[in-house]
Amino acid sequence: xxxxxxxxxxxxxxxxxxxxxxxxxxxxxxxxxxxxxxxxxxxxxxxxxxxxxxxxxxxxxxxxxxxxxxxxxxxxxxxxxxxxxxxxxxxxxxxxxxxxxxxxxxxxxxxxxxx
Numbered sequence: 001x002x003x004x005x006x007x008x009x010x011x012x013x014x015x016x017x018x019x020x021x022x023x024x025x026x027x028x029x030x031x032x033x034x035x036x037x038x039x040x041x042x043x044x045x046x047x048x049x050x051x052x053x054x055x056x057x058x059x060x061x062x063x064x065x066x067x068x069x070x071x072x073x074x075x076x077x078x079x080x081x082x083x084x085x086x087x088x089x090x091x092x093x094x095x096x097x098x099x100x101x102x103x104x105x106x107x108x109x110x111x112x113x114x115x
Contacts, residue, residue, distance in 0.1 A: 004047070004050065004051065004054070007046075007050050007108075007109070008047055010105075010112070011047070011108070014105050015039050015042055015043055015104070018104055019097075019101070022097055026093065030089070030090050030093070031090060033087075034084075034089040034093035034094040034097060035093060035094075035097045037079075037087065037089060038094055038101055039097070041079055041083070042098055042102050043101075045075045045102065046102065046106070049067075049071050050113075052067050052071070053068050053113060054113060057113055068106075068109075072102050075102075076098055076099060079095065079098055
């Protein structure tokens, strides 16, 4: 559980830095709200995919990685088709923010998956 907490802390820090950069580059209340939602979704998805990858690491690393990729794309699709229209968020800011947060935080995942 310590490894999961460490990964979550690293993800939150990295997502927070990326969120701050995005808010500074693209000001506006609606964009900020979209980035807030994207950051929350990305953090939740990353924890779930890390747990799946960690559970699968001993049996089949590639299967765990593939499931994680599918979950991330699924989250992106759900945000695009359900969350953005329902909350009235700007589509570009929401999806670019979510994709960026997911991508950047995925890059650090292997550091925490080492057994």
